[in-house]
Amino acid sequence: MIQKLWAEGLGTALLLVSVVGSGIMGEALAGGNVAIALLANAIATGCMLYVIITVLGPISGAHFNPAVTLAFWLRGEIGTRLALLYVATQVCGGIVGVWATHGMFDLPLLQTSTTMHRTGLAQWWSEGIATFGLLFVIFGGLRSRPDAVPTLVALYITGAYWFTASTSFANPAVTxxxxxxxxFSGIYPGHIPAFIAIQLVAVGVAHATLRRLFAVNS
Known part of the structure; x- marks a missing residue:
């Protein structure tokens, strides 16, 4: 269990290093071009996802996301105690990853985001679609080609940065x-609860639909 928790914490921390670090670097080098900054953000995140899922997947299952852990719990594939420990570890790992990134760029370690545009029906609907899509990719990949899941998730999140209005957080720990x-990658704390609520609702919808879509025929 300790090995699994270390994998989940480290993986989530590295995920946030890629998300926040590439956002800082992209914004600094893009000369005010938000599209270029977002492109850098998306590519770096997708690359990191491929790496951490491939390397840590055999140890913990490579959830790095409370929504994914909840989905596996609903399917009866992870116990309640371990699921709760996963979620706590993912959240703590994500915060440590943010602090580590601030240190790399010589920024104050302790910050609170003032990014105010991540709210409203369009953003919430976007997060619902992003989270549902992520679970579709994971469970569809496990059903058809388990070895391709790291690539599928990396490609999906890279694309979802661009085709969702919210830039596809799809992860309560990341949020x-x-x-x-x-x-560049921040979200105002007051907007976090609504994001997480819709992400969790999307897990319920995905569980109700995907278990039938990807059911193994007897």
Missing amino acids: IARGFSDT
Whole structure:
């Protein structure tokens, strides 16, 4: 169990390093071109996802996301105690990843985001679609080509940065951690609860539909 928790914490921390670090670097080098900054953000996140899922998947299952852990719990594939420990570890790992990134760029470690545009029906609907899509990719990949899941998730999130209005957080731990960074990737803390609520609703919808879509025929 300790090995699994270390994998989940480290993986989530590295995920936030890629999200926040590439956002800071992209914004600094893009000369005010938000599209270029977002492109850098998306590519770096997708690359990191491929790496951490491939390397840590055999240890913990490579959830790095409370929504994914909840989905596996609903399917009866992870116990309640371990699921709760996963979620706590993911949230803590994400925050540590944000602090580590601030240190790399010589920024104050403790910050609160002031990014105010991540709210409203369009953003919430976007997060619902992003989270549902992520679970579709994971469970569809496990059903058809388990070895391709790292690639599928990496490609999906890279694309979802661009085709969702919210830039596809799709992860409560990531959402919470990004509230602690007043940088390109931040989210105002007051907007976090609604994001997480819709992400969890999307897990329920995905569970009700995907278990039938990807059911193994007897």
